[in-house]
Amino acid sequence: MRSTIAILGAGAMGSAFATPASCHGYDVRLWGTHLDTAIVALLREGRVHPRTEEHIPGNICVFGHEQLADALAGADLVACAIASEGVQAVIGAAAPLLRAPRAILLMSKGFAFDPEGRVELLTDTVTRLLGAQGVTSPVVAVGGPCKANEVAAARPTATVYAAADLDLAVRLADELSTEDYRIEADDDPIGLEIAAALKNVFAIALGICDGLADRNRQPWHDLKAAVFAESVAEIARVIELVGGRPSTAVGLAGTGDLEVTGLSGRNRVYGELIGRGATPRDAFEQMRSQELTVEGHAAAGFSRQLVEERGGTSFWELVPLLELLTRSLEVGLFGEAVERALADAVLPGPKGARPGHLAAGPRGHREQPEDASPPGA
Amino acid sequence: MRSTIAILGAGAMGSAFATPASCHGYDVRLWGTHLDTAIVALLREGRVHPRTEEHIPGNICVFGHEQLADALAGADLVACAIASEGVQAVIGAAAPLLRAPRAILLMSKGFAFDPEGRVELLTDTVTRLLGAQGVTSPVVAVGGPCKANEVAAARPTATVYAAADLDLAVRLADELSTEDYRIEADDDPIGLEIAAALKNVFAIALGICDGLADRNRQPWHDLKAAVFAESVAEIARVIELVGGRPSTAVGLAGTGDLEVTGLSGRNRVYGELIGRGATPRDAFEQMRSQELTVEGHAAAGFSRQLVEERGGTSFWELVPLLELLTRSLEVGLFGEAVERALADAVLPGPKGARPGHLAAGPRGHREQPEDASPPGA
Numbered sequence: 085m086r087s088t089i090a091i092l093g094a095g096a097m098g099s100a101f102a103t104p105a106s107c108h109g110y111d112v113r114l115w116g117t118h119l120d121t122a123i124v125a126l127l128r129e130g131r132v133h134p135r136t137e138e139h140i141p142g143n144i145c146v147f148g149h150e151q152l153a154d155a156l157a158g159a160d161l162v163a164c165a166i167a168s169e170g171v172q173a174v175i176g177a178a179a180p181l182l183r184a185p186r187a188i189l190l191m192s193k194g195f196a197f198d199p200e201g202r203v204e205l206l207t208d209t210v211t212r213l214l215g216a217q218g219v220t221s222p223v224v225a226v227g228g229p230c231k232a233n234e235v236a237a238a239r240p241t242a243t244v245y246a247a248a249d250l251d252l253a254v255r256l257a258d259e260l261s262t263e264d265y266r267i268e269a270d271d272d273p274i275g276l277e278i279a280a281a282l283k284n285v286f287a288i289a290l291g292i293c294d295g296l297a298d299r300n301r302q303p304w305h306d307l308k309a310a311v312f313a314e315s316v317a318e319i320a321r322v323i324e325l326v327g328g329r330p331s332t333a334v335g336l337a338g339t340g341d342l343e344v345t346g347l348s349g350r351n352r353v354y355g356e357l358i359g360r361g362a363t364p365r366d367a368f369e370q371m372r373s374q375e376l377t378v379e380g381h382a383a384a385g386f387s388r389q390l391v392e393e394r395g396g397t398s399f400w401e402l403v404p405l406l407e408l409l410t411r412s413l414e415v416g417l418f419g420e421a422v423e424r425a426l427a428d429a430v431l432p433g434p435k436g437a438r439p440g441h442l443a444a445g446p447r448g449h450r451e452q453p454e455d456a457s458p459p460g461a
Numbered sequence: 462m463r464s465t466i467a468i469l470g471a472g473a474m475g476s477a478f479a480t481p482a483s484c485h486g487y488d489v490r491l492w493g494t495h496l497d498t499a500i501v502a503l504l505r506e507g508r509v510h511p512r513t514e515e516h517i518p519g520n521i522c523v524f525g526h527e528q529l530a531d532a533l534a535g536a537d538l539v540a541c542a543i544a545s546e547g548v549q550a551v552i553g554a555a556a557p558l559l560r561a562p563r564a565i566l567l568m569s570k571g572f573a574f575d576p577e578g579r580v581e582l583l584t585d586t587v588t589r590l591l592g593a594q595g596v597t598s599p600v601v602a603v604g605g606p607c608k609a610n611e612v613a614a615a616r617p618t619a620t621v622y623a624a625a626d627l628d629l630a631v632r633l634a635d636e637l638s639t640e641d642y643r644i645e646a647d648d649d650p651i652g653l654e655i656a657a658a659l660k661n662v663f664a665i666a667l668g669i670c671d672g673l674a675d676r677n678r679q680p681w682h683d684l685k686a687a688v689f690a691e692s693v694a695e696i697a698r699v700i701e702l703v704g705g706r707p708s709t710a711v712g713l714a715g716t717g718d719l720e721v722t723g724l725s726g727r728n729r730v731y732g733e734l735i736g737r738g739a740t741p742r743d744a745f746e747q748m749r750s751q752e753l754t755v756e757g758h759a760a761a762g763f764s765r766q767l768v769e770e771r772g773g774t775s776f777w778e779l780v781p782l783l784e785l786l787t788r789s790l791e792v793g794l795f796g797e798a799v800e801r802a803l804a805d806a807v808l809p810g811p812k813g814a815r816p817g818h819l820a821a822g823p824r825g826h827r828e829q830p831e832d833a834s835p836p837g838a
Contacts, residue, residue: 303724306617
């Protein structure tokens with residue numbers, strides 16, 4: 085019997101994943117939510133996807149919102165590529181229809197609330213909702229520098245599949261890799277998820293530097309590079325706080341994903357507007373008026389709550405850039421003040437640095453564990 | 462008595478360092494080599510520096526090539542900002558004129574040959590040449606994401622001072638930091654130097670991705686991000702090979718410097734030409750005809766020899782991207798073949814990957830030390 089992959093979500097990433105998924109002889113099904121109705125109609129007419137501007141492969145069956153049961157019937161693998169705010173509803177609806185698939189590939193990025201209103205990782209959300217229906221299939225977190233339009237066009241892409249069960253991740257990587265869509269297997273889904281969600285927040289800061297450069301008609305590259313290095317360090321600290329492996333911040337899922345997010349995307353555009361002089365509120369309204377979702381804005385709210393729940397308010401001393409992006413921007417810091425605040429958050433001490441800044445000693449030296457090294461070093 | 466800083470080299474970085482150095486009440490002297498004669502004349506006339514397009518501070522004395530002894534008389538600190546190929550000659554000439562300065566700040570990036578023709582780090586070269594004249598002043602390596610034009614313009618910049626004697630690095634960081642030029646003290650000069658030299662090589666690969674995007678009029682961001690992450694990992698492996706701390710590849714001196722080098726600079730431009738379809742030889746000639754030095758080209762030759770001297774040819778399996786950049790480009794790989802070779806070098810296995818690729822297991826999983834973490838995590 086032919087194996088079946090059901091992709092939940094016909095947005096950019098779900099549709100894009102159809103390209104590599106269709107290379108392996110699977111029966112690939114693409115299901116659209118009620119928000120994807122127009123996309124489903126276009127794809128059924130053989131038109132390009134409106135967001136990736138690519139065709140989906142010819143051998144893919146497209147299912148409409150009302151056909152969830154048909155899309156999931158007998159699925160061995162389920163890929164969840166729903167926007168993070170829709171994950172609970174879709175997985176809640178899908179769970180009773182599943183027959184123990186081998187794995188759920190979670191391509192959604194972001195956070196959710198648990199029943200007590202605490203912030204939880206999406207892998208935990210999905211595992212919980214499936215478990216409530218007696219489905220115990222393992223959830224595999226998918227991340228890395230992987231833009232939907234490039235995956236859809238079969239341009240060379242590295243992605244990471246992370247599961248607590250490394251053997252499972254390795255098997256799936258082996259099975260689903262193609263010449264152009266190459267999968268690294270990893271066993272730190274927590275680190276991957278934190279990096280995937282937070283990179284959208286830090287991309288705002290990279291965008292601010294681009295905006296400062298535009299406003300001043302001069303490169304602001306030194307500050308942008310310092311923001312980049314600090315972002316990686318802070319992602320590592322949050323990963324450690326939540327129980328993942330800090331070095332995940334360094335590899336494809338961290339550095340790689342931050343790099344690709346800083347090259348393009350809406351979070352960077354939002355930051356650019358602020359760097360050019362807009363207030364964060366005006367920048368956000370400007371994005372909204374163009375129907376551009378700033379994922380990093382929602383992720384900032386969640387990550388603020390996550391940090392305070394897990395680390396307490398004293399943890400902000402270790403993540404001054406995240407603090408700036410999740411708190412100070414909210415209160416309307418802009419213009420010249422943004423540049424100074426960004427510099428104070430990311431440049432080494434001592435001048436103007438707050439106590440405990442970057443876990444630095446009194447004169448800007450950062451303590452480093454002697455055995456620290458990036459993955460694979 | 463007023464303390465004195467002598468800056469050797471009136472090129473972009475030497476002249477730029479005059480900006481922060483002049484903030485601390487030092488007597489700052491800027492000395493130009495015979496290659497800097499025209500620059501020295503311009504600066505003495507109060508004109509802007511031709512490369513940074515910024516003025517030097519008014520309280521700086523500028524010394525011509527024949528005035529080396531005057532420039533160095535009584536210097537407490539000496540900053541060496543000579544192009545790497547000139548370091549031996551200048552330090553050789555300066556050494557007999559030094560009276561035990563507190564430290565030599567080495568701002569030059571690259572490698573040199575030791576008397577036996579083996580590749581050595583520039584800090585070792587300088588220490589050796591000073592020692593031959595009985596000068597035992599410690600050499601401090603200077604790196605990080607620090608473009609000369611931005612330092613000269615006092616835009617926010619993070620830099621790293623690394624010395625085996627951490628206390629010395631901390632004291633200098635404390636003394637020389639300004640509001641905009643912030644210094645992180647570190648005790649891994651080997652790691653800093655390797656990162657500073659190799660980033661120019663890896664920036665060529667980042668440029669190739671930009672060139673592929675130009676040629677195809679589509680973003681090639683996924684590949685560029687994978688190149689970035691792989692570059693950091695390979696810099697870490699070479700640092701470890703040479704006896705430094707692999708985590709230095711992750712912080713400001715590694716990730717930060719690679720980011721700033723990938724944003725602009727000649728190495729990236731050289732790579733862009735190759736990505737657009739030029740042969741490496743034609744690209745190099747095109748750069749040379751515009752009098753643009755590609756530092757990464759010289760660094761590639763040195764790093765190839767360094768890797769083989771320290772690690773043997775089997776080490777190439779651990780640094781496939783560096784191998785591509787230092788060997789395959791030399792033999793004229795270009796066009797479509799460059800994209801495929803780059804993808805094979807940086808994307809996770811297994812398809813098309815060579816054995817041992819990225820220290821990967823048979824299915825693309827990279828072994829990671831459990832205790833690995835980026836600096837300060």
